[in-house]
Amino acid sequence: MAQAAPNAAAAEGGDWKARLNLPPKDTRIRTEDVTATKGHDFEDYFLKRELLMGIYEKGFEKPSPIQEESIPIALTGRDILARAKNGTGKTAAFSIPVLEKIDTTKAEIQAMLLVPTRELALQTAQVCRELGKHTNVEVMVTTGGTSLKDDIMRLYQTIHVVVATPGRILDLSNKGVCKLHSCRILVMDEADKLLSPEFQPLIEQLISFLPEDRQIMLFSATFPVTVKQFKEKFLRKPYIINLMDELTLKGVTQYYAFVEERQKVHCLNTLFSKLRINQSIIFCNSVNRVELLAKKITELGYSCFYIHAKMLQSHRNRVFHDFRNGLCRNLVSSDLFTRGIDIQSVNVVINFDFPKNSETYLHRVGRSGRFGHLGLAVNLITYDDRINLYKIEQELGTEIKPIPPHIEEKLYCM
Template sequence: QQQQQQQQQQQAARQQPNRQPPPNRNQQNQQRQPPQQHQPPATPAMAPPTNGGGAASMPPPKDMRPKTEDVTATKGNDFEDYFLKRELLMGIFEAGFERPSPIQEESIPIALAGRDILARAKNGTGKTAAFVIPVLEKADSSKAAIQAMILVPTRELALQTSQVCKDLGKHLGFEVMTSTGGSSLKDDILRLYNTVHLLIGTPGRLLDLAQKGVANMSDCKMICMDEADKLLSPEFQPLIEQLIAFMPADRQILLFSATFPVKVKSFKDKLMKKPYEINLMEELTLKGVTQYYAFVEERQKVHCLNTLFAKLQINQSIIFCNSTNRVELLAKKITELGYSCFYIHAKMLQQHRNRVFHDFRNGACRNLVSSDLFTRGIDIPSVNVVINFDFPKSGETYLHRIGRSGRLGPPGPP
């Protein structure tokens, strides 16, 4: 009987599969849980997407709306008609330019002829290329000297203008330098020991470099002033007059702006030589910009803004306030409402301002709250809505603010 029992036990053991010891309960939990992915910290730009905010991570859609007469009512000229350098034409066409806009048609041949220019045209009609193209055509890349200066009132506009010069002149071999207050003076001085052909910046910094003898202006025969009405304000005009004194007598001065107050006349009479005047301002605002106003009390403004975000089809929007404190407070409110939002103003660190400008331009965020720092010359084509949260302090400020919408023709409500 014992032998039979042993045989039965051996037979049962052969029939049973190998059993593993029961796993630890903690090991079971670890096996069941999928691997955790790293979640970045929430920021205002990552607020939930809505009609007004849009998906913050997605770039705004390309603007396919038709262009208006502000840029299409031309004489029918082509860029080839101006006998530009082949390399410059390549850069122009690669940048997406097809035919010159009205302000470019009027100013390019006159500037190439060497005349001083006083040009008034609406914001967003191609003024930057209207003076950059003549500068690139007349400069000589084989000559190791500063040959042209472009003055602008803000650091952001200097960076944007510099990029236009680099894009249009990418096949010409020019060295373009940007110098503004807030950047390292030491780095700028070291940079000027190397070849620089085109110098772009704010008046105070460029005058400082000229007075130190670092920026040699003896071969600089062209000076272009973008947003000239701001540059000829009491804040800047004395600096510009001192800067022009470093240039040769046979210099050429180009002034471009959407508005020209009375103070421009004194500058013109004092420093310009029979300037050719261009005025394309039959109307003050772009034809593609539709304007609305809402009469609301201060406490109702945020509610009204929330309604606009819900109702409007926004690619990107800029919302203007009159003070830096209100800029930050409003940006916080907009984020709390659930819309993606950045803010920018003059009291921010330059590095932070550059980052916000770059990210907003690349579509990282749909809405930007700004002080009047952003009213002049900034070109972000996908901005189709501009909101004046605070009433602008002057008519000129209003024109420059709403000029951020409808750039180069496509319509957009402010």
């Protein structure tokens, strides 16, 4: 379909959808996390035709529960505090109303989307560009680890939506280069992480650059006490959305294997030979262990990338891009990769090192079973991990079962 088509399609009436370059319909089974909807259509929200075209061309057929709850409220301009599971469509839940509210006749930043990691910033900006491909909304991504000069030059051009990590955007704002006086929408994705002691002072400084009549929307899977304090200080009668009756994803089957530390690599090798892995993410608790394990996996003859926070940003970007495009089956990662990263073909997560808390466990496991699909989480548990395992099961209200000799493919493969 030619790029000139949007307005033509809009003018030609009811069969405009038939002329879109739509991806094939996804017929895979999905869990209630994304199917238990009220039956709304995207057209119900009176969105611009050009935006609807981007939504359908991205392959979205109907809004998921978090999208149904968020989009109409966000369009009214009300503050939102939304809690929903990883992999249920949160990014589109805030991107769609943001794109709808942008006035492209004004050459100014009108929305800021804050995220805690560079990879998530790139991914969120990409979703915004794809959804808004017919709308003329200009999206910029700015994060640490990239050229400050390039960002400054880009800000002299028209930008409507900026997707950023807090440190870099605050630096640009303090320099007077990034002007936020007309930025009336602030979205914080993975809000619990953004309100940790590491980020919260930066967030509060950033808010001081925004106009008084601003809209703030917080999205996360977990909301600790810090979020409550922030809500009371900065949000005005927020609309509360909570789709978290249970914490772990319905489609993720969870097992543990009780092993000694020295048996872990052998156990991993056995899992690789027995499981039907589309793509897997293997988590370690330290940067050094990430690199050592990736080397071991390669020596065993399996394709493997690794990623952690101490790598050069350009290298991180390349690994993220290539893994996402399916160039490698396995990725060894530190907890850098637990936040919001959406790679639909990941069907197996392995905790080579068991996490210390339930929040980290929840985010790691949420890398599989994306958008209602099935997934598998296997935890390698040592004697020292046994108390943590029990504690995480209790806190999340979930059951992590002993691994059986044979795992049925129907549990984690479509």
